[in-house]
Amino acid sequence: MEQELIERFREIVGAKHAIIDQALIAPYLLEERGLFHGKTPLLLRPSSPQEISLIMQLASQTCTSIVPQGGNTGLVGGQQPDERGESVLLSMERLNKVRTINLEGNFVVVEAGVILQDLQKKVAESDRFFPLSLASEGSCQIGGNLSSNAGGTAVLAYGTMRDLCLGLEVVLPDGRILDDLRFVKKDNSGYDLKNLFIGAEGTLGIITAAVLKLFPKPKEKAVAYVGLRSPSKALEFLSLAQAHGGGMLTGFEFMSKLSLQLSLSYNMCENSLLEHEHEWYVLINISSLHGDGEALSVLSTILEEAINGAIIDDAVIAQSLKQQDFFWQLRESISSAQKLAGGSIKHDIAIPLASIPNFIAEAALIVEDIAPGARVVCFGHMGDGNLHYNVTQPVGVDTTVFLQLWSKMNHCIHSLVMHYKGAFSAEHGIGQLKREELRSFKSSVALDIMQGIKKTFDPLGIMNPGKVL
C-alpha cells in the first residue's frame, strides 16, 4: 500500500489510530481456531460513524478493500483479511458508547463496538435484561453479533440477534450513512433493509449502531441436569418442557456423554453429576419474572412428570446460585474442553427437530466411515434444532493428518443436513470457511440473487471481499 494512501487514512482517524506496526497489529490477526492467517498493511481504529464514512469514501475513490472487525471471536474467518495483505483492517472497538437506554420503551441504542457483556451489565443496572448470551460474550461486540446474526443459548425464548434488533445505522461501501435507527417494533414502510445487513458479515456495509430490545429481568431461575437414553427421549422431554414452561423455558441444551465427560474433566470435577452415567444429557433452565419460587416449582413439575412418564432417567437440580453457574459453565466450556482431546472437525448445523434422532444415527455411520475411531462430540441448543456436531480425532492419530479430512467430512455431514432441509451454518455464518459449502448447497437461484444484491450495494467489491459469496 502506498505511503500516500496510508497518510490519507491517517488524517481521518488520527496518527494514534492508524497503525502500521505489525507487532501491534498481530493480536487482531490471531484467530481462535488458528484456521486463518490474514495480513494487512494498516489497522484503522475510527471513533465515529462519520470517520467510518470518510474512510469508506476514500476506500471507494481508491478501490481499497476494507475488512471490518468486532471482537475477533468469529469462527469462520469473516473478520479476518485474506493472506494477500491488501485489505485495510478496520477495528470497531472505539465505537463503544451506549447512546441511550429507554426504560419505558424497553430499548437501547448502542454502538457496534460495545462488548456484549458490558451491555448486559449496563442494562441490568436499570433492572432490564438483554438476553443474547454466548460463550464469547466477554469479548465479542454488538456489531459482530449483528453481522453474524448471533445465536447462543437464549434463542429458544428470545430469538437470534435478528429478532432482538429494531433498527440499524450503517455506513455503506460508498461512505453514505443509512440512518435506520427506528425505535418501534412495527414498521412496514418499504423493503426490510435491516435484515439484509444483519447476517451479511460486513459484506454489504458496516453496522455502526443499533437499536436493541430490552426485556424485564427474570427474578429467579431453576437449573437442572437430566440424564436420558436417546435423542428421541430428549425431544419428548422438550415437548413436555415447552407445554409446561412456555416462555419460562429459557434454556434447553443437549449434550452427549462424551461432551459432558470432557467438560467435567476440563473443569477438574471428579464426581459425575448424576449417580449413574447416561448416554445423553439435557441442561434445562426455567426462568421466572416473579421471585416466589415459581421457577423451581415449574421445573419440579416438569421433572416429576418426565420421570413418571419414563421420558428421562434421572435429574439433579442445582441447589444454589453458585451451582447454577457451575452447571452452565459445564455447558459453556465443552468447546474449550474438546481442544485438549486433539484436533476437531466442526459442524454448526440446524436440523428440523423431528429429524434429529435419525440424523444423529446416520451421521455416526458417516463419521466412522470417513475417520474410523473418531469421537463425536455432539452438543447444542436443541430447542432450536441447532447442534454443534464436532468430530474429534481418534486417540493417537496425527492431528494434521486427521484435519485433512475436514472438507470431506464437512461435505458428507452437510449433505445429510440438507437432505433433512436443515442449515449447514446455523449460527456461525459463512465467512471464509464455508464459502465452498455455500456454493455447493445453496440453489443457483438463491446464489444468483445474493450476487445481485452484493453488486447493488458494493459494485466495486471493496467491502470485506472474499467473505460469504
Next chain:
Amino acid sequence: MEQELIERFREIVGAKHAIIDQALIAPYLLEERGLFHGKTPLLLRPSSPQEISLIMQLASQTCTSIVPQGGNTGLVGGQQPDERGESVLLSMERLNKVRTINLEGNFVVVEAGVILQDLQKKVAESDRFFPLSLASEGSCQIGGNLSSNAGGTAVLAYGTMRDLCLGLEVVLPDGRILDDLRFVKKDNSGYDLKNLFIGAEGTLGIITAAVLKLFPKPKEKAVAYVGLRSPSKALEFLSLAQAHGGGMLTGFEFMSKLSLQLSLSYNMCENSLLEHEHEWYVLINISSLHGDGEALSVLSTILEEAINGAIIDDAVIAQSLKQQDFFWQLRESISSAQKLAGGSIKHDIAIPLASIPNFIAEAALIVEDIAPGARVVCFGHMGDGNLHYNVTQPVGVDTTVFLQLWSKMNHCIHSLVMHYKGAFSAEHGIGQLKREELRSFKSSVALDIMQGIKKTFDPLGIMNPGKVL
C-alpha cells in the same frame, strides 16, 4: 391486450381460470375502503407454483405486468391493478393446500392462497396454535399476510408475520422458482432473502408457499376491560402487566372513549361496560398454557395492583367464554363502527411507547387546526406502539369535502410520527396509498437502496408496478 397473448396465458391455467368477463372480474376489483378503482383485461387463477412460473416467464418475454392478489383485504391498494387496465390480475386463491403439518417440529408448510382462519382452525385440530389474528382473518390469505408483513392483535406476544415465518417458496419476476422452504429456525448461510420478500407487497416476486411456526395451544384465557384516565396511565398499566404476565400477556388493546362508544352502539349494546365512562380503555388478555385458573389469577393480581396503585380506575373481567368473545368483538368492530360515523382519514402508525402521551396530545391540536370539529378515533395495539389514529369527519360536514383533507392531514400527522422516530406505516404497508409518504419520509439513502433492490429483482418492472416505490 392482444387476443393472442390472452390465448397464451389461457393455455397455462386452462380456459376456466383465465377470465375476461368483466362481470366475473368485478369482485376482485372491489376494495374495502373504495379508494382504488383498478382495471384489468384478464384475471388468472393458477393452481400451482409451476403455473405461476410459466405465467411469469411469458410475462417477462412479453413485458406484461402482473398484479398478485390474495384475499383482497389490503388497505393500501397493494393488491389492486392501476386504472390504466394493462396489468394482468393474478389471484392466488387456488393455491390453497396445507402441504404438511409437522407436530414435533411445530411448523406447517402452507400455500399462499390458504385463508388465515382456515389455517388457524386446521392446526387447532392438532392441538396447535397459529397466533396471527386480525379483523379480516375470515378472508385474508397467508400470501397477503406475508407480503404485507401482517400484524394484528397477537404481535405483542408472538411477533408479526415476519417473526412467524421460517422459509418461503417464491416465483421470481423472470419465472424462476426460489425454494427456500427451510424447516429450521436458525440458518446463517448467506443473505436473508426471506425477509426481503416479506413485506415487499408482491413487488419483488410472488410468494407461493411458506413454512410457518406453530405454538402450543393456550388452554385458557382471561379478558378484561379497564377504564383509565390517560395514555400515560395506560403505559404504566402496560409495564405492570408485562412485569407480572411476561409471555402470558397476549393482548393489550388501547382505545379512546369515542372508539368504544361507537363500537358499543354498532354492536347494539346499550349498557356501558363499566359503571362510569372513562376517557380511555384497555382490553387486556392473559393466556395460560395450563388449565388450572392461572390466567384468571394472574389477571386478577395485575388488576388489583393497578387499582391499588391508582393506575387504573375501574375494570370488568369477562365472566364467560361468550363474554370474552364479545369483549374482543367490541375491539375488532371499531373500524366497521366508525364507517357509520362518516368519512374517516386513516393513519396506521407506530410510536415509541414513551412518546405516545405527547404524540396523542400534539396530534389532537394538529387535527383541530386542519379540520375543526373532526373527531379522533384512536385505538390500537398499544403493546407494540401501534395506533390506528383515525380522524372522523365533523358531524354534518360533507364527506367528500372532508376527505379532500386526506393528504394534508396525513402529511402533518406523519411528520409528527417521524419526529418521534416512529413509523408512518406500522402494519398496512405502502401499496398505492402511501407512496408519496414513502418519498417524503424515507431518507434518500434508503430509497436509493430500495430502488437498487427492485431493479436487481425486477429489471423489467413488471412485478406489481406502481406499488411501494
